Amino acid sequence: MIAWAHTQQEDPANSRRVRLIQPTDFLGALFETLDKSAIDDFRAFLAANAGVTKWQIAADYCLHDQSRPNNAFAFSVIPYDDYLDVLKGEIRDALPKDLKKTKSIGEDAAAFLVHPRRFHFGFVFRSPPAVFNNGPGSDPRKIARESLAITVEELTKHGRSKENMRRLKALKQHAQASSFNVGLLADMYVLSYLLCFVTLVLARERPVEIVGWFSDRDKMTTWCDGVIWDFGRENLYGLAEHFNIPIPQDMPVIAVPTPDAEKDAMWFDEFIRLPDYIAGIIAAWNFATNELPGDKSKYLQLAEDVVADARNMAVLNVQWGDFVQCSRMVFSRESPKPNGPSSGPVPTH
Secondary structure, three states, X not given: OOEEEOOOEEEHHHOEEEOOOOHHXXXXXXXXXXXXXXXXXXXXXXXXXXXXXXXXXXXXXXXXXXXXXXXXXXXXXXXXXXXXXXXXXXXXXXXOOOXXXXXXXXXXXXXXXXXXXXXXXXXXXXXXXXXXXXXXXXXXXXXXHHHHXXXXXXXXXXXXXHHHHHHHHHHHHHOOOOOOOHHHHHHHHHHHHHHHHHHHHHHHXXXXXXXXXXXXXXXXXXXXXXXXXXXXXXXXXXXXXXXXXXXXXXXXXXXXXXXXXXXXXXXXXXXXXXXXXXXXXXXXXXXXXXXXXOOOHHHHHHHHHHHOOOOOEEEEEEEEOOOEEEEEEEEEOXXXXXXXXXXXXXXXX
16 A cells, blocks of 8 residues: 655746655545555444535644654544534533543543544654755755745735735744744644645545634644644645545634644643544654554554454554555454553554
């Protein structure tokens, strides 16, 4: 189940060349991998939610944590088929706390996470994706700056709104600083691509009326007043056209925190708890040695009772360097024990 992509981007008018793996190629690799086998599970999920045309995609991440072997993005697809307060109440009853505040995973929580009413996508990056890469010795900052300059020029030609351009130009200005965090920009790009991918998988398989994006608060989502959502919308429509997937106008609906939620709970925090549990386990699991954190039984419980033999989950392992390589990970139960090379269900590719 391997797919890969490698391409480069040119701006002939300005004699600039930016060698980047394009989102069309990245998503093409993801689609090719998903369609090998995981698509059957996703279609079973849709069949279990017949008639639903309104959806929420909740997103959470565990990135650059030195105590974790993986960087992880997780997304939970949730039917929007009831009042928000009712949906949030269901989650609170089953998952009253975030994973980091939870000591153990009870049967009710596990049953809620594996229920066919919800579907989870996980993306594992063993190392940070080399989004701005021009081969050995290349300067990611220089490549990122050139890429942003091309993007701003192209969108200016297409007449985007003043607010869109204000955020994009602010990001371009940030990129000129000596303290420019090119890794954060790479993470932001990947997040926007993955949100588009999950949305387009859904829209490809069933006509959709509304899709909402519910993201955990992160530097990726707050940088330059949420410039990621400008990238996300641009990418979504461009990718939908490329892959010939129909989507409604005014998509997606972006959930944003209330003004007083800078540090406190967001109004949609309950929805984030689902991908929080998925991102937590796939970031903590050392797949090379099959080890889980030995002092935290909750990870073993998640591995055994949620991830192993899951039919409502697709976990894709992504390697992004000079090219993108993608494979699906599946998990089966085999004498799980923490703190050893045989700990937890066994992952296979």
